[in-house]
Amino acid sequence: MKTHYKFLAATAAAGFGLTVLLPPPGTVQAHGGEDHGGEAKASTGVALTDEVLLPKESQFLFQVRTNLAEYSTTYSRATLYGTVSAAAGGEGRVVVPQGGRIVSLSAQVGQSVRAGQTLAVIEQTLDATQQIGLSTERANAQAELRAAQQDYVRLQSIADIAARKDVVAAELRLRQARQNASIYNGQGQQRRISITSPVSGTVDVFNLAVGQQVNQGDELFRVLNPGKLRVEAQVFAQDLAKITPGAQFRVEGLQGQAGVPARLVVFSNVVNPVNQARQLVLELDATESSAYRAGQAVNVQVVGQTGGGRSQLVVPTSAITDLNGKPVVFVHTEPEHFKIRFVQPGAVNGRQTVLLQGQVNENDRVVTAGTYQLKSIYLNQ
Numbered sequence: 001m002k003t004h005y006k007f008l009a010a011t012a013a014a015g016f017g018l019t020v021l022l023p024p025p026g027t028v029q030a031h032g033g034e035d036h037g038g039e040a041k042a043s044t045g046v047a048l049t050d051e052v053l054l055p056k057e058s059q060f061l062f063q064v065r066t067n068l069a070e071y072s073t074t075y076s077r078a079t080l081y082g083t084v085s086a087a088a089g090g091e092g093r094v095v096v097p098q099g100g101r102i103v104s105l106s107a108q109v110g111q112s113v114r115a116g117q118t119l120a121v122i123e124q125t126l127d128a129t130q131q132i133g134l135s136t137e138r139a140n141a142q143a144e145l146r147a148a149q150q151d152y153v154r155l156q157s158i159a160d161i162a163a164r165k166d167v168v169a170a171e172l173r174l175r176q177a178r179q180n181a182s183i184y185n186g187q188g189q190q191r192r193i194s195i196t197s198p199v200s201g202t203v204d205v206f207n208l209a210v211g212q213q214v215n216q217g218d219e220l221f222r223v224l225n226p227g228k229l230r231v232e233a234q235v236f237a238q239d240l241a242k243i244t245p246g247a248q249f250r251v252e253g254l255q256g257q258a259g260v261p262a263r264l265v266v267f268s269n270v271v272n273p274v275n276q277a278r279q280l281v282l283e284l285d286a287t288e289s290s291a292y293r294a295g296q297a298v299n300v301q302v303v304g305q306t307g308g309g310r311s312q313l314v315v316p317t318s319a320i321t322d323l324n325g326k327p328v329v330f331v332h333t334e335p336e337h338f339k340i341r342f343v344q345p346g347a348v349n350g351r352q353t354v355l356l357q358g359q360v361n362e363n364d365r366v367v368t369a370g371t372y373q374l375k376s377i378y379l380n381q
Helices: 002-013 056-062 128-157 164-186 237-242 371-380
Strands: 051-053 065-068 070-072 074-086 091-095 100-105 118-125 190-196 201-203 219-224 229-235 248-253 260-271 278-284 297-305 312-316 321-323 326-334 337-348 352-358 365-369
Touching: 051 371, 074 237, 074 278, 118 219, 128 164, 229 260, 229 297, 248 278, 312 365, 321 371, 326 371, 365 371
Parallel strands: none
Antiparallel strands: 051 337, 065 365, 070 312, 074 229, 074 297, 091 219, 100 118, 118 190, 201 219, 229 278, 248 260, 248 297, 260 278, 312 352, 321 326, 326 337, 326 365, 337 352
């Protein structure tokens, strides 16, 4: 027996390997209170994938909206702040030429009128000083008429011996005296004046009544033509270079009005001494400006070409969001899949952003609404 053990020991020492046959591994089963999985990893707070899976129902719930990325040679380069005002012939203010009393009103609020149309009739009144002056002038005119008549009659009676020039002068004097007397006799203490519209348009809100006393210089009516509007904007030093000869302009309302194109009227060379800005005046197209009103504040988008007219990839500005301090967009690749693409934005404005770098291609469908929900799901998955 000892000799047999020594033989096994010698064999092991000589390097002969021994093969031990084990049964095949079976299925590992966990049981109560024990975890037979791998070692747990601490959460880093960063998603482990580059996409978000969002069912169609959730997309409708979160109101996810998309738009296509596209190449363009134009994009908005600057946003200016402007005010809508009436253009030439777009506003007419009717004032009282002289104090008096309204005897008739033929205009109503919101009524469409044409230039020259009568809006009201004022019975003009004179104060005490004016009445005294008028009475004095009328009396003087009557006295001059009587004197001219007497002189003319006298010269006619001696026409055969009177100088011809004296007779002619007396006749001219009598004719002028009669004309002056007629003018002053036709003027009474009161007279009526018709108030007409200076432009064609719509009568704005007014508060007048028949019999109301009005004073000289008071504004009676304001007639507005909504088809003749312009926008005045201030251009400061940082935006001067962006107003190029080929620039296009688009006016956008702050109350949700649709944007409309505008035509450049003048870019003033005069600098405002108060704010050092130059005035930009635009005219709105009459067929598209019905939603705008004088006095309204608007944004003016200055649209120009990219450098050298080269096409650049642009996406809606609302598609750009921030993820861990880096700009990204969500690309809708499949019906329920959204991929994350890191990008480098270029020129930015209220509507579009140029993408200088990033894995976004033309016609990729980028998310423009619901990015916050997608980002939250991505960071918590």
